[in-house]
Each structure stands twice: as structure tokens, then as C-alpha cells.
Amino acid sequence: MSTISAGTRYGRELRAICGADHVMEDPSELHRGVILGIAPGVAVAPASADEIAAVLRFANEHGLSVVPAGGFTQQQVGNLPSRIDVLLYTSRLTDVDHYDPGDLTVGIGAGCTVAQLSAMVGANGLLFAGDAALPERSTVGGLLATAMPGPLRHGYGGLRDYCIGIRFVTGDGRKAKGGGRVVKNVAGYDLMKLLIGSQGTLAIITGASFKLFPASRQTRTFAAEFGTPAEAIDFRNRVLRSPLSPICLELVSPGARALLPDGKESASWSIYVRAAGSDAVLARYRAELGAAISHEMEGQSEWDVWRALADFSHIVPDRYPRGLLFSLAVPLSEIQPVLDHLATAGESNGLALAIIGRVGVGHLLAGLWPMRGAEVTLVNFINAASELRNLLPKDASMAVLHCPPEARHHVAAWGPTPTNLDSMRAVKTALDPKDVLNRGRFLF
Template sequence: MASAVEHVSAGVGSLGGIAAVTDQESRARYAIDGVLPRAVVYPSSAEETASVLASAAERGLAVVPCRNATQLDIGAPPGRYDAALSLKNMASVWYYEPADLVITVEAGMKFGDFQHFVGRDGLWLPLDPPGGAGASIGGVLATNAAGPMRILHGTPRDMTLGMKIATVEGKVIKAGGRVVKNVAGYDLGKSLVGSWGTLGVIVEATLKLFPRPARRETYTLIGRTLDRVREFRRNILASPIAPLRMAYLSDETSAAPRTSASQPEGFEIWIEAGGSERVMARISSEIEAIAKSMGSALAPVESERATAVWERISDFRNALARAHPDAVVLKASLPVAQMEAFLGRALSITGGAGTRTASVSYLGGETVYLGLVPRNSEWPAEATVAQLRAAAEEFGGAMIVERAPAELKRRVSAWGETKDDFAVMQRLKKVWDPKGILSPGRFIGGL
């Protein structure tokens, strides 16, 4: 057996019997922060994926699992990046029982195709992750990606009943099962969801489906100040209506979704609810009454426009980057009661730093996305990011630097500081990936 060094210098060749693709175009598709993988490999089954990983581990090659690259840039820039492992050839449905509300699919299935597939039976996964239709099931799980709709039934974590995981030992491990309630054994799947491709490769997932509401209605209104937004948010959460999603936006970048071409004063609030005709009538009158009590006018939004707006809200990170490639995208998660206070502080920090800022905040997950577009290249980027992170932590939350120009990303921490549970996380990584070949160094604390 030749040494790893010789193999690396000789190129990736094939991995686990699967030919690696090395043309520029394929590699560029999976570039991260300007770093291209040396090869891309496309396994077609769980077993092939496991063979690829085993072979990479044996040769000490760094592998980053991926599919459609809608969130691939999140995380620390890769130090080593030998191969992108794309699951694009793995998009089958293995098991589907609509009357049980359960489905098993391969991880490479696109989220849009998935929703379309189950939508024919009036079902859905009540999620609107970044990347939208182009995201993959595996990617959504590996990043626990969820947009504002998570307020309804939680995140992918809460909808995953079981999964199969390809390991660097070349095995395919099963976690969980195919039934909606199951406490047999340790819940290994939980640790894979949101592990950002650093432990194993999720090759198959069994998910819990939900019935789609008969009708959905989106409304919008303006909250002139953050105090007004807070008041509206509190009133909605205290009311008996359970919205499908609710978000509020501000924009100085002309990139965020909005109602009109003109810049509204204050914050645009978007809220969607679902139900039968009779239920919707009640909900709209409730929302209207809340808006009226605050002196705001509520406008219903026709469905096509609503769809487009919600897509852009969910995929804010990519929408902003398309309009402003030099934008910095930050995502803060914090307790709901502190959202507006944090946002106020954040906008004053970015105002002082001389950036134009767009923000998308949503309930459920209590997320505040900030998109910073520098007016000139001289802005104090590092200091601003540090100040914003300190503010998020002061308000009891955390902040991720999701996206930034490559040179800035190398100077700031993508994930922030680790805490007293980090040693356990390190041991978890060691157990799954002893040689550290899966997305090495990209997750928090260099995991």
C-alpha cells in the first residue's frame, strides 16, 4: 500500500472504487471561500458513500459532503479540501406511506422535489429552509436548516424519525426507526442533525410528514418603530392564533424582499396563517384587530407574491449575496423577548460602522439575520462583527458569521466561542471521525 502522501501528490484518482471527477467546472461548483476541491466524487448508494469515506480515511484525504451548495459556504474556510462528496445521484424515495405520514428518502433528494412528491397527497414538511427548493434533504438535516416556519413544528431535528449514516469506517449505521414514537437506544440521529458534515454522511432519512393546511393567507403591515414591532409580536404570541410564520424586515440595501419599490419607514411585518375558510376568517379578524389597536393598516397579499416574498425571506442569505457579493451575512439566535432589543442595538452598531444594513428577523428559532453591505472597503469589519457578537451574547444568544468575503472570514470566527461542553463534542468527533477527514476544521472550535 502506497503512503497517503504519494497518493495526494498523485491526485485523487478514484475513491472507494468510484472515479473522482476533476474538471474545473465540477470543482468550481463546490468551491468554498475561493478554495476548490481537488476532485468531486458522486457515489450512487449508501454503501458506495461508505466506501468512498473509508478510502478517503485510509488515504487521509479531507472530504466535504455536499449536494447543491446552498449553504456550503457556512463555516470556517477549509484548510484541507481534497474531495467534495456530492449526493446528487442519490435521490430515490425508498418508502412512503402517506396514511402513516412517514417517508424514507435518500439524502440527495432536492427539497423542492420532496415537497412536490408528498404535496400530491396534501402533505408537507412544514419547513422553509434557506436554499429553498434547491436545498437537499441531507443538507437540510446536516445543517438543521429551518426558516420562519419552524415556529409551527420545530426544525428538521424534530421531524427526523430515523436515518442511515455512512461512516469513515466504511459502515452504514442506522439510527432511530420508521415510526413516529421510538425510544429504543440512544438517539444518535440527534447528534448528526446539525453536525454540518463533520461526523458522518447522512445518506438516507425517515421523516415525519404533516397535513398541509387547506388555505393559507399572508398579511403585511408596517411597524414604524421597533417598539411597535415588539408590541405586535407580543400581541400575536399572546393571541390564540398560531401563525405558520412571522417575520419582520428592514432594508437599506435594496436587496431584501419588500412590499413596494419605495423604502418603507420602519419595519415591514409579514405574517402567514393557515386553516379552513372559517378558521381563516377568524384569524384575519384577529390579526386585523391587533394591527388596528396599534394604528397600523393590515394588507392581505395575493398568494403568488406572498410565495415570492417568503422565499426571499427564507433564503435571505443567498438573495442578499446575489445582489451584493461583498455582503457580510450574520445570523443571531436568541430568546424571543430579546429580539427587538438586539436588533435595535445591531442597527445602531452597523450604522456607526458605515454599512448599509438589511435585516430579516423571524419568530420560531428567534432568528435575526443581518446583511451588511459596506459603503466602502475601509469599514471596521472585524470590530463590527465582534461588537455584534458581543451584543447577541449580552442578550442571551449567539451569532454565526454565515457569509463574508474570504479574507474577512479568515480573520473572524464563524461560530464564536466554545463552552464547557466542548470537550464532549471533541470526543464525539473523535469517535465518529478519528482521523479528522470530514469537513476538517470547519465547525465550531475547529471540530
Template sequence: MSKSDLTKTDISRLIEQLGTDKVKIFPGKGSEYGSASDWVVFAESEQEAVKVIRWAGESQVSILPEGQGALAGYGNPVCKEAVTLSLAKLNQVTEHSVGDLTVTVQAGTLLSHLQAVLKEKGQMLPLDPGWPEIRTAGGIVAAALTGPKRLKYGTPRDWVIGLRVILADGQVIRTGGKVVKNVAGYDMNKLFVGSFGTLGVITECTFKLRPLPPEETVIILEHSDVNALLRLSRRILDSSLEPSAIEIVNSSVLSTLLPGDHATFGLMIGFEDETKAVDKEQDQVVKWAKEEGIRVRETLRNDWAAALWQFFGELMPHAKGSESSAAKIAVKISTLPDQAAAAVQMIHYLAEELGIDAMIHGGTGTGITLAVLQPKQDQWAIAKELIQKVRQRIEEQLGYVVILHAPSFFKELIPVWGKTPAGLFLMRKIKAQLDPEGRFNPGRWVGGI
């Protein structure tokens, strides 16, 4: 079906059902990141979202689920004609059980709004992807987004206890429940967390919560030898200390976060706990750093520490960012935790050799390394070469290199997802069972799912 056919025939039926104020066209909306959709449908209820999905089935049109659109640069370009189904107006906190430490929110609820509501009761959702003011609950779950505090708190899979999901035939299902203890059996939540909107449209999320920690600190250390920082990191991880985050960073990250000259590499260590515990942990890290000959550049507490982590999260580009954000490439490298420091070092020196600006950081306790490349107009081929070299070395070590964010023309130069995961055949079977016609986000996910 061509875009003009869609415009002239089926869209009019959808407008009759929902009204002109909820069905809008934005010419060229998705071209920058490879979306096939200029049409956006703004559902204001789950029932309206069901109508859109049933209409899509009747009209043989694909659906691109979306919250605020920050993830438009993720994944492969969509391979079929589609409409964007925006859940941005489903943005209410519907139930907060303070005593049970659970909360239920609509999928379009912003993380920043949710955290503000929870803070009033001394609670938090312990997930920290960057840009909370444009991250929605549904988007965080669908893309399994995390931040540096993944080390202490884990991933969305660890905090989701229930979902409401619309399947391709318009059926609404509930997975899990609204209490922490549910009936034993297969955890259907895990099927949809990280499925990238390819199996169904999430309309509601129920999360477990934690009390807000009374004290927070972040310690920033520097050294020209990444191995010295790695030794300190291992010492902390092997001890009784409980860091919330440990990130090896390169000098570009340090220069962005703090003014002045910096060593080639740095280590950012966070703690969150009771005041006495945080004081003890900070003092111990400073002592060990001095023993290793590592410079303590800065220690920040509470609001200052939180502000630094927020700024740190904003290093990642997104699809709603400025023109400079659109020209960036974000790469995620997954390795064994002990290999993260080597990955940061490798990418730093490769980028330096090739003359490309790169901000790189890696979790020494998680094995997740992120690199943000900002090639100049004549450096896209060089950026491709850099990623290919990194991918070859990482995949030799059985790791993965995925392009999280890039303009659509760059995705035509190099595969987004890298090597095929071992479980792809099983993913295809699940996709065929839940979305047999490939209605949701066609071709966008790994293996063209």
C-alpha cells in the same frame, strides 16, 4: 499530503473503482469559500459512497460531504487536503407512506422536488429554509436549516424519525426508524441533526409529515418605532392565536419585498389553518394593529402569501449564487425571543451609521435574527467592525453570533463561530468516538471540530 501527491497517487485508485465519469477535478472550486477540495466524487449509490469513505481512510484523505454545494460558504475553511463527496445523484423519494404521514428520501433529494411529490397527496414537510430548489434533504438535516415558520413547526430535529449514516470506517448505521413510534431509548437522530457533516455522511432521511393547510395568509405591518411592533407581537404570542411566523424586519427588507416607501421597521405575520380560522386570526391582528396605531401595509393570501415567503427566504445568500451573493455576509444571532426586536434595531442603526447595506429580520417568537450585509469593496474592515460590535453586545446578553456565509478572506479577519459553547468538550468526545482521525469536514465546525 499535498494536492499534487493526491492527484498523482490515490485518485487513480479511486478512478479505477468508480470510473472517470464519477471522479472529476474542478480547479479552484473551493477557493472562494475556503474549501481545500478541487476533486469531486459523484456517488450514485450508498455503496459507492461507502467505497469513497473507505478509500479516504486508506489514503488518509479527508471527506467533504456535499449535496448541491449551497452550504460551501458556511463554517470555517477546511483545514486539510480533502475530496468532496457529492450525494447530488442520490435524489429519489424511496418510500411515501401516505396513511402514516411519513416519507423516506435519499440525502440528495431536493426540498422543492420532495414538496411537489407530497403536495399531490395533500401533505408537506413543514420545513422552510430558503432556496428549496437547491436545498437537499441531507443538507437541511446536517445543517439544521430552518425558516421563519420555525415558530409553528419547529426544526429538523422535530421532524426526522430515521437516518442512514456512513461512519468514518465505512460502516453504515440506521438511527431511528420509518414509523413515528419507535422503541424507547437514546434518540441517535439528534446526534447527527445539526452536526454539519462532521460525524458521518447522511445517505437517507425519514421524516414525519403534516397535511397541507387549506388556507394561508401573511400580514405586513409598518411603524417607525420597533417597540410598537414588539408590543403587537407579544400581544399575538400571548393570545390564543397560532401564527406560523412573526418576523420583525427593517426597511431594507420591506423595500426588497414590496415597492414604494416604507417605515423604518415592519412586522410580517403568517397564519396557516382552516379558512374560517385564518379569517378570524387575520381580522384580529388587523384590529389590534389599528388599536396600536400601526399601519397595515399589505395582506396576502394563499399563492401570493407563499410567494412572499419564498422571496423572503431568498434574501439569504448561498454558495451557488451570483457574484453579488459571493460578496455578501450572512450573520445569525441567537438570543432570547424577547431580544430579537432589539437585535434587529441595533444592527439596523449600526449599519446605517457605518454606511453598509443590511437586510435584517428577527423572529420574535424564536429569538433567531438574520442579517445580510453587502459591503462595498472598501468596506470589509467596516463590516468586521460592525460584527464585532454586535457580537460583543449579544454575547454580553448570553447570546451567540455566528457567520453563516462569507468569502474565505473575510473568515481570516474574524472568527466564524464566536464564543465557545459550554458543551464543546462533549462535542469533542463524540467526534473522537465516531470520527477518531477527523476525516469528515476537518476544522469546519465550532471549536475547529
């Protein structure tokens, strides 16, 4: 059965579930769903968890593959789905389930964008700490499904820390929830944590509850610059040992600096320390960091820099479509050698390098693209990716976020095989036994 025929063949049943206006079968309407050349057979936009459950049960009966879709901001993280019979938009799941500013909690539909949620709670002086690349398009469901750390991860923890409940429909069409709406409720905790970062392979998230934070009245970013990555990491250690509690602690390599809004070429490795608080708190930062601070950023220029750092994984492929982009999770003590491995993999293959990262929590993004004048072939991209994969410490992991199309089938999409693959398989079988969701992405 071709994917296109899935639309025409099953459109009537899907219209009965979602309503005629919310099923798209015309190929010209489906262009938004073409993910790296995979055209969906049909797209649906259910209005509720009940409708999603009905679509998934139907897909189970007929052996269809279903791909949930939020804002389509994701790039080619890991394996692509092998086919998309039904593309399932979450765009109609935008209801506010509960919002209690006094209690610092909110429950929201998975189709709400990160920017909409941030604006809603920001109006009450609150912060949703889930920073996303392209927040005007990224949805709450997509953010949870990808769970990639942004700059705010340093100060506020990860989604697994402040997401307090998730509502979802399993791959075999059962409605369920994990966690709850108040911070003290821990029932179902583990299932909720499993779904965070599951890349839409276990269940479709229909809504989530979050703990919120008081928004800071003012912030400053203190930049420190160093001649070598080793000196920059020493400075990171100094900040981590100090009494300071920055909200972001970011490494910016010389190559990455040129991609930030001021676009300055620089030979320095920078650490950006972003602080929030009163004038007295900011003064404490100046006193603690002392002569290491080369300059301070505030206001719009500070905001622009952090926006670019959050959007970095889109800036690199936009600027250098023939390039590689990796996401790396690295233990804090291993960051320095991994920076060296990245430099070696780049240099030996004629590739320029830009690295940014949350060096206080162990997450790096690295972009590599052909150096000016270098003759770079497919072999160089494959070598750079496999050298890096082989050099990574055992407790590190990596995913390819972007590579040239011709390298796609040669560059291992995920890093080293996880040691808990058997338990991952068991969870997949329990929640999505017919492999309906995001078929082909999971490491079977």
C-alpha cells in the same frame, strides 16, 4: 501531498469503489467543487451507503479529507474546510426508501432535493415542512447538515422535531442509523439529533425519514407595520399570547423590505403573520389582529414574498457582495436588545442594515453593507462583527454566513465559543477520530 495529486494518486482505487463514470479527476470537471477557492483533488459520486463507507475507510487509511456535497447552496458558514482531497457528491442517493401518505411518513435518500421531495408529497396533499433557501438545489442531506430555521419553523417546529430517522456513515466508515421510520420509534434518538446541524463534520447522511403534515388549502399573510422595533416586538408578544397559531411569524426591517419582490422603500418595521385554514379561521385572524393589519397578501404575491424571505441569505450577498451576513439564534426575550445592537454596529461603521427573522422562535438573519457615499474599509467590517459578537447575550449564538473576502481571516467565523465544546469534541472523536470529514470546519 497537494490536493490535486490526491486525485491522480488515488483515482484508481476510488474508481474501483464507485465505478469509472462516477469519479472525476479532470480539473475542468471539478469546477463545481471549488468552494471559495478550494479546489478538490478528486470528486466522487457513490451510489450507496456501502460505497460511501468504502470511500471513507479508504480516506481514513490514507489520511485524506472528505467533504460531502449536496446542492452547493451553502455559503461560507463558519470555518471553511482546510482542504478537500475528496469531494463526495450525494447526487445518486435519491431512492425513496418508504412512502406512506396515509401514515404521514416518508423515507428518502439524502441526495433528493427539497423541491423534489415537496413535489412528491404535495401531490398527495401533504407538506414537507423543511423549507430551504434555493429548494430546487438544496438537498435533504444538506438541509439536515445545516439545520437552519426557515419561516415554517414557527408553525411546524424544527427538523429535530419532525425528522424521525437518519441513516448515515460515520467518518471512520461505519454504517449506522438513528431513530426509525415511524413516529413512535425513539431508539437512537440522540445520535440522530446530534447529526442534525453538524455541518457534515461527524458523518455523511445517506437518507432520512420524516413526519409529514397535511398541506393547507389556503393561506393569507397579514402585515402589521410599526415605527420602531420595540412596537413590532410588542405586537409579536401579542400574537404569541393570542389563541392564533400562525404557520409563520416574521420580522421584516425597513432595509429588508426594500429587498422583497415589491421592492418598496419603507421606514416601517413589519411583522408578517401567515395563517392557514378555512375562511372562518382567516376571519378569526382579522378579528384578533384588528386595526394592526395594514394589508393582506394572498396568491402569487404572497408566495413570492415568502420565497424571497426564505432565499434572503442569498439575496443579500448577490446584491451586496461587499457586505456582511449573520445568522443569529437569540432567546425571545433578547431579540429587542439584539436588534438595537445590530443598528449600533451598523451605524457606527457606515453600514446599512437589513434584518429578517423568525421572531417567534428566536432566529434572525442580518445583512450589513456600505451605506451609499460612506467610506467603508476592512476595519469597519471587522469592527461591526466584533462589536456584535461582544454585545450578544451569553445564551445567543451567531455564525457569519458571508463577508467580503478580505475580511474572511479577521472576522471570527463562529460566535461565542459554545459551553459544551468538550462534549462536542468527544462526539467528533468517537465518530470521526481521524478528522476526515470537513477537516478544519470543526472548532478543535
